[in-house]
Amino acid sequence: MESSNQKVILPLLTKKNISLFIKREDEIHPFISGNKYRKLKYNLVEAKRLGCANLITFGGAYSNHIAATAYAGKMANLKTIGVVRGEELIDKWQENPTLKFAHDQGMAFKFVSRSWYREKHTEKVQNELKEEFGDFYSLPEGGTNELAVKGCEEILTKKDAFFDVICSCVGTGGTIAGISNSAKDHQKVIGFPALKGDFLKKDIRKFAVQNNWDLITDYHFGGYGKVDETLIHFMNNFKRETTIPLDPVYTGKMMFGLVDLIQNDYFKPNTKILAIHSGGLQGVLGMNLKLEKKNLPLLMV
Known part of the structure; x- marks a missing residue:
């Protein structure tokens, strides 16, 4: 099953001369996305x-x-x-x-x-x-196991060879390992962990056969499942500006980190980036229940 690549239109991307697409893996199935x-x-x-x-x-x-x-x-x-x-x-x-x-x-x-x-x-x-x-x-x-990584190797398709950088959320490491295995020689794979620490590299190396990936560990917002008002506002603004919904555990943090890196000139002008939307939108309802109890702003659904 192949998902579509949606171009992201933001003033920042025009200013920095960066091309950003999101692979809408969240749309391949309503419940097993x-x-x-x-x-x-x-x-x-x-x-x-x-x-x-x-x-x-x-x-x-x-x-x-x-x-x-x-x-x-x-x-x-x-x-x-x-x-x-x-x-x-x-x-x-x-x-x-x-x-x-x-x-x-x-x-x-x-x-x-x-x-x-x-x-x-x-x-x-x-x-x-x-x-x-x-x-x-x-x-x-x-x-995550060997068969899961085999499935994740099918995320990238021939048309994705167009991109210079592939970005992925990281939980247990299976998705980024699969993406790394199927990436082309000219592509760099960047992972954004939802958990604190650098320990995931060991787990990813169990399944990744190429050394074309790295992790950026600065955007976990305190660890797995933790969010704050900065992230909530970013996700809601991103949806308003692009129509693309994000989840608070994985894709929200990845996109926050990616936009921050672009803002700070981490990527050279003319870089073509593909970010993988790993789904997880079912978790928004549960997160909103937690946010409501804490009197924090809610995520758009």
């Missing part, structure tokens, strides 16, 4: 090939991956189980739009403590899950 579609594609094929009836995955309360896996599993006639971080959600998951959506698609939940969750990939925990649910196909948190 962006990199989640790519990551799930070959994993679902493998689960069916192995004859698995159950699909287990892991995530937080507002996880794009949890929501997408629930819907994709339903379409593939697989029973899905979401292992969700946070025991406090057991009695109030119905108030969470992401979990309610996943439940409506047939996903069962197992709410676990944060300490249990940190051990989720150990043999001990995996055996506990098998005792409770029987045999299953396991997808890691965020969906």
